[in-house]
Amino acid sequence: MLEEFCNSTFWNDSFLDRPDADIPLCFEQTVLVWIPLGFLWLLAPWHLFHIYKSRTKKSSLTTLYLTKQVLVGLLLITSIIELAFILAETAEETTHPAIQYTNPCLYIATWILVLVIHHCRRWCVKKDSWLLFMFWILSLVCGAFQFQTLLRMLLKGNNHNLVGSCLYFISYGIQVLTVIISTISEITPETKASLNNPSTTASFLSTITFSWFDSIIVKGYKKPLTLEDVWDLNEQQKTQVISKTFAKHMAVEIKKARKELQKRCQKRKSREKPEARMNGPSTSQSQDNLVLEDVKQKKKKNESTSETKQDFAKSWLVKALFKTFRGIFFKSFVYKLIQDILTFLSPQLLKLMISFASDPSSYVWQGYICSVLFFVVALIQSFCLQWYFQCCFVLGMTVRTTLMASIYRKTLTISNNARKQYTIGETVNLMSVDSQRFMDVTSFLHLLWSCPFQIILSIVFLWMELGPSVLAGVGIMILLIPINALLATKSRKIQVKNMKNKDSRLKIMNEILSGVKILKYFAWEPSFIDYIQGIRKKELKNLLSFAQLQSATVFIFNMAPVLVSVITFAVYVLVDENNILDAQKAFTSITLFNILRFPLAMLPMLISSILQVSVSTERLEKYLTGDDLDTSSIRWDVHSDRAIKFSEASFTWGTGTDPIIKNVTLDIKTGQLVALVGAVGSGKSSLIAAMLGEMQPIHGQITIKGSIAYVPQQSWIQNGTLRDNVLFGSQWDEKRYWQILEACALLPDLKILPGGDLAEIGEKGTNLSGGQKQRVSLARAVYNNSDIYILDDPLSAVDSHVGKHIFNKVIGPNGLLKDKTRLLVTHGIHFLPQVDEIAVMANGVLMEKGSYNALLANKGTFAKNLKLYAKQDSSEREDTAGDEGESEDEDDLELMPNIEEIPSEAVSLTLKRESSFQRSLSRRSRSDSNKHQKSLRSSLKVNDMKPKQKENKDMVKGQKLIEKEVMETGKVKFSIYLKYLSAAGWFSIVLIFLAYTLSSVAYMGSSFWLTEWTNDSYTYANQTYPDSQRDLRVSIYGVLGFAQGFFVLLGTLIAAYSATHASQILHMQLLNNILRAPMSFFDTTPTGRIVNRFANDISTVDDTIPMSFRSWTMCFLSIISTAVMICVATPVFIVVIIPLAIIYIFVQRFYMATSRQLRRLDSVTKSPIYSHFSETVSGLSIIRAFEHQQRFLKHSEGIIDTNQKCVFSWIISNRWLAVRLELVGNLVVFFSALLIVIYRDNLKGDMVGLVLSNALNITQTLNWLVRMTSELETNIVSVERINEYIKVKNEAPWLLEKRPPDNWPSKGEIRFTDYKVRYRPELDLILHGITCNIEGTEKIGVVGRTGAGKSSLTNCLFRILEAAEGQITIDGLDIASIGLHDLRNKLTIIPQDPILFTGTLRMNLDPFNKYSDEEVWMALELAHLKPYVAGLPQGLSYEVSEAGDNFSIGQRQLLCLARALLQKSKILIMDEATAAVDLETDHLIQVTIRKEFSDCTVITIAHRLHTIMDSDRVMVLDRGKIIEFDSPEKLLQRTGPFYFMAKDAGIESLNTAL
DSSP, X not given: OHHHHHTSOOOOGGGTSSTTOOOOHHHHHTHHHHHHHHHHHHHHHHHHHHHHHTOOSOOOOOHHHHHHHHHHHHHHHHHHHHHHHHHHHHHTTOOOOTHHHHHHHHHHHHHHHHHXXXXXXXXXXXXXXXXXXXXXXXXXXXXXXXXXXXXXXXHTTOOTTHHHHHHXXXXXXXXXXXXXXXXXOOOOHHHHHHOSOGGGTOOHHHHHHTGGGHHXXXXXXHSOOOGGGSOOOOGGGSHHHHHHHHHHHHHHHHHHHHHHHHHHHHHHHHHSOOOOOOOOOOOOOOTTHHHHHHHHHHHHHHHHSHHHHHOOSOSXXXXXXXXXXXXXXXXXXXXXXXXXXXXXXXXXXXXXXXXXXXXTTSOHHHHHHHHHHHHHHHHHHHHHHHHHHHHHHHHHHHHHHHHHHHHHHHHHHBOHHHHHTSOHHHHHHIIIIIHHHHHHHHTTTTHHHHHHHHHHHHHHHHHHHHGGGHHHHHHHHHHHHHHHHHHHHHXXXXXXXXXXXXXXXXXXXXXXXXXXXHHHHXXXXXXXXXXXXXXHHHHHHHHHHHHHHHHXXXXXXXXXXXXXXXXXXXXXXXXXXXXXXXXHHHHHHHHHHHHHHHHHHHHHHHHHHHHHHHHHHHHHHHHHTSOBOOOTTEEEOTTOSSSXXXXXXXXXXXXXXXXXXXXXXXXXXXXXEEEEEOOTXXXXXXXXXXXXXXXXXXXXXXXXXXXXXXXXXSOOOOSEEHHHHHHTTSOOOHHHHHHHHHHTTOHHHHHHSTTGGGOEEOGGGTTSOHHHHHHHHHHHHHHTOOSEEEEESTTTTSOHHHHHHHIIIIISTTSTTTTSEEEEEOOOGGGGGGSSEEXXXXXXXXXXXXXXXHHHHHTSHHHHHHHTTHHHHHHHHHHHHHTGGGHHHHHHHHHGGXXXXXXXXXXXXXXXXXXXXXXXXXHHHHHHHHHHHHHHHHHIIIIIHHHHHSOOSXXXXXXXXXXXXXXXXXXXXXXXXXXXXXXXXXHHHHHHHHHHHHHHHXXXXXXXXXXXXXXXXHHTTTSOOOHHHHHHHHHHHHHHHHHHHHHHHHHHHHHHHHXXXXXXXXXXXXXXXXXXXXXHHHHHSOHHHHHHIIIIIHHIIIIIXXXXXXXHHHHHHHHHXXXXXXXXXOTTHHHHHHHHHHHHHHHXXXXXXXXXXXXXXXXXXXXXXXXXXXXXXXXXXHHHHTTOHHHHHHHHHHHHHHHHHHHHHHHHHHHHHHHHHHHHHHHHHHHHHHHHHHTGGGOOHHHHHHHHHHHHHHHHHHXXXXXXXXXXXXXXXXXXXXXXXHTSOOOSOSSOSSOOOTTOSSSOOEEEEEEEEESSTTSOEEEEEEEEEEOTTOEEEEXXXXXXXXXXXXXXXXXXXXXXXXXXEETTEEGGGSOHHHHHTTEEEEOSSOOOOSEEHHHHHOTTOOSOHHHHHHHHHHTTOHHHHHTSTTGGGOEEXXXXXXSOHHHHHHHHHHHHHHTOOSEEEEESTTTTSOHHHHHHHHHHHHHHTTTSEEEEEOSSGGGGTTSSEEEEEETTEEEEEEOHHHHHHTTSHHHHHHHHTTOXXXXXXX
16 A cells, blocks of 8 residues: 555565665655654644643743744745645646655644744743654654665666755755754743743753753862852742642641541550549649659650550651652653663663674674664663653652651641650751651662562563573572571661660760860760760671671672572583573673662662661651640630730640649739749749640630740850841841840940851850840840740849849830730849739649738748848838939949940049949939939940941951851862771771772683683584583683672671771761860850761761772772773774773763762751751740741741752752763763674674673763762761861860879969950950959859859869960969869869750769769758659669750759769859759758858859858959959948949848848
8 A cells, every 4th residue: 555655665675685775765755754743743732732731921032943933934945845846747747656745745734833832832931842852853863764765866866856855855954953953942031030040941952961050060160169159949849839739748648647546546445445544633742843743754654655655647658748749750660661671672782783793694784783773772771761860869859858848847836745755866867867768768769660670571581591591590599689688687787776876976975065064174074985985886896797797798799690690501501411602692691680680689778778768757757747736725815804814724744644734823914014933843934834835735724915925044046146136037126126235234245245246146155144145035025026025034144233224124114015014933032022913833833923012911932932031122122112213323323334435434434433432422413423324325335336236247356156167179188088098907908909809800700701601602513512611611600700709708898897997096086086175166166067077977987988988999990890801802992992081081070079069068058957957946935935937937948948959959960970971881882882893804702792791881880980989079078077177176185294282272272363364366355364362261252244254264263265374373283284184173163054964863973983872862962952862763873864854954953063062172163053043942052052162262153142242252353354352341331333233132231141
């Protein structure tokens, strides 16, 4: 039929059976024309529908668009001319076959369709159509046959259809031009303005080859990339978009999973008899019953809920993820399927090639076609593989992002009870480790079906080659699977064990870094170094076992193909003497065995990582389905007549536990100031938590009218500028801002802080004192302008005169908040007369409520507690009553002495102040002076502070506290590699390299031996194959194969030992050096950054670097041996390999620079995600109270996106490289095949097999080598980062030759001589020439406002800060002349922050086990903790939780006292040690210290003046200078700064104080 249609032969085999083969013209004009046209017409409707669906605004015309349309127009014209010409000839009665009418008509219709598609694409962002590009390529390839046929005919002089031929050549040329034009990306002015990622507008060719990424690669090669250089993500990859989609699917799946859970619970209930559980009220009368209750609850919880605790809504996460990402998942499935099928074409082509070389009668064109097919198949395979990887890695990345965003979102709503099950570290782990595991597994998920598919296909093809003998080889492989699985499970067990060790090491490390000051004060570093090294020893032992198992796995992986091929070939030749191994069978089988090697190795690995992910899945499902905050009992009512109303409300911290807040009924009117008082542990903070919705309701309800601002007891400060902390996301209102800072007494601090309010505050507010943090926290709340203010003891951490200032200016009846409702928890008794009402709590019950006078009249709990302090309080009240008129002015006066004055006026100021302070002066003159002071202060405020609020363009020195993380740029220095190798040991390195080289030599030997063996098929072609020859071939092949595996095993085992050695040395150096770093290092370096070195970087050194080194060495040697073998077979290949090697090195060099920098950017942008997350977790109650969840969520999404764009660019850079390298590899294959065709006469089939089977292998190996080189470079950065901290400058030596006498200090005399000190070299002095003598056993009190240098004084005694000038001597010995530990062991301190470490209670008191149990109990008794500790389940072995959370702050402070009592030395320093305890506990501490330390020198830094009024002398500090230093009696007689502080605290004379 087709022959009639063409009027010529359609097909004839004889056309091909000749040296100059051709295809009949009829076939070319029908089938080869219709293939591309059919492709276009079939897919065009779907394509146009897709354009219609995704259309955007119509774009303007571009030159490129017009060029394309003109070219297609020309094609249309050629088709019309051709048709017209045929019709004209028909008119002249020349008959033409039907094909000559139909083809032009088809082409006319097609070109019109192409014009329409081009026009429609103007509504798309991407103007280039993949469909058209594929159509042009198909059209050119199919048209090439007709092109050469017509050309041949013309050359032979057959020109009966000259016009038709010419038109065909013209249209072919135009199509070539169109293809070239189509490779250019079309960017319109509109897209150029709005786009920041060229991938959206890239042409199809640019997209599949990742050429749109060229510009970044070039930029990265020229200069190190920065974040600004990296392109943003496409809209659909942004965190917000993805997580929204996921949230929808997640909600549906969780609903289903919860129904399943209910069914399970009902089944369980029907099995068990219901048990009635009774919850009686708590009978504990301990002062700190809160903590005891916590212990009881835990016990009860563990017993009763062990079964139900295990159960939660399960198996929904994977389903939700699949539904979210099914599109990209199916896309990658298609790519993988095509790639797998094409993989098996190569061995078949190899077979054809060998038969071509072995058969001299075959035509040369067959060889050329084979070579071209090799290239084309490899090329398509490369593109499919790379796009499969691209889809998988992007999928992995988006899955990780989705999980991170979901965890963050959940954290903002999770209930306290659910949150308690996780430490901050564990929550951060969910985000970092578990989501990362998902990312890793998603990248290889398709191998689950692909591996079995490849195994089955391999066996089928092998059966076709070798028949049943293949079963022997397959049997060996199947035997190896359980061995591999066994090794994998063993490895996994070790890894799980090691994860626990790593967790505990990092937990301790985290705490050490948080409490590094305590370690330095007590000289405990050696104890903790030993502790950590102990854990590390276990870790390294496991690491070595793991590495040994890995060696066995590597041995099996390398032995498998050798063993399998030896056994298969042996069985094949032994089964039947007619079976002779020829080149075709041997090399095709070897290629198939090589293919088989990958899936067999991957399956066990894949299964073990899926098991790991299943653990992560469970953890994530448990966390993400945890209970949310139950705010059902809180009603927000705008029309309520009360601001806060508790109605019979009872609350608890966890389900099924006793209530902490019991039946509280409390009314607070709008605008009232209510004080909440009670002993430590009476439930004050719990009552506040209940109001904020942080507790679980039992019954009753709370009604709240309006918005809430909250100031917690432990202030939460974010890493950012001071201004950011105060604004907290609100609008900037300059006037109000300065007014609030002034009211919160922050202006004087701004003068001390470098950069004023733009000074950067470290993590958790490291560079602010406790008082400053508290005031910033208060300013934040005031600036937020809410209706209700909940203030949890904000005045505990500030000095008394600052406390009074804040009370008057902010909280009190005349403060900024006077019209707001305020609930104030306080221990400060002298504020109570000024509040509207007082509520008294005890044991979670509201004992009484009423005004100050009413409660005193009641003679209840409140009146009893007040008796102790009644004296000074009455004097305070008289004072307030008398001075009501000028309390404002007074307040300004008291603050004045501490504000940094303008130097030129200093003298006159002092005179004026002294005269104004004379008590004999009349009130009038005093108020005059006050006016002067006031005007001065306002001038100070305006003139001095205003410039600070301009966004400082020039940074003030020291303003930037947290140095930006140093990110090395450019190539990793060679010295870093040497550092690692020398840590591993040079002798081992040489042995490893030698072993691997011998393994490569054995591999080459076995390949050459195989070619000799296959040569036997020619030698013994027509005779019986001698048994002796056969046995020799099999045995030598086996021995060489075994040698290969043995040397690899040897090399890997030595590598395991040397890598463990390197890990041990690097960790030891890092740990020793970090703990010897000075305190200033910890102030300027975020904890997260140091922990990162101990976590990620050490983990990389432990696990990744040894693997990278091993893979790199093996890849490198494998490539060398392959190149050697090809060159031995075809020496002319050297000519090809040299230019290819140059291209290869060039591409690699280009890529390395960019990839390395992108990896660094990835690590640097990852840290903020986790630090922001842990910051959020620790400040959760505040974020919720202020209702700022959305703002934090948005910020988190922003920083995740920043990290994601680096990861995305890194993924693209890998694909960019792989496409180019695979092209080099494919060219190696192509040229090898080409050379074989050219030199066919000199080569036998066996050599062809050897060359091509190795060439086919080289593509993957080349790719792998570059990946390994870049992996190695990327990972060695960890050594670089560790090395950076190994080189951190140390503080002074711990021990020196010169040791103080054993009984030093015997007297405890301290002498300061012109002592000056600064925090960091670039900052100003903080102590300006202190000179004073402190006699032995003298009791000294140190006072002064925040920032006056009180704590710095203690830091100098311990040499935490080293002198800039001057000296300190103790008992005549200069403290700078002895080792730090000799000094610190002889001093005792009760520090400001009571820090405890995870571990036993005993370890916290005595880490070196210096003291007996009796001594420890004695110390606890003196610290009034013995009854409490004796009541704990394990007594001294009771486990302290993270940061001592299972003790109240007051108890922690008492434990610090117990520490001091144990380590009792001649000199005791108390640094604001009683700021956080109630008056009763404070009293206990004071009594103990007076009694126990009576024969010691005691220096007390205090906020509460009462605590130091019985001192021998009081030192008043201001701005680093001593302004008064005398006995309290004398100081009270002078009208100096101390007199006013005392008056402020209600102390008129020593009698009122004591």
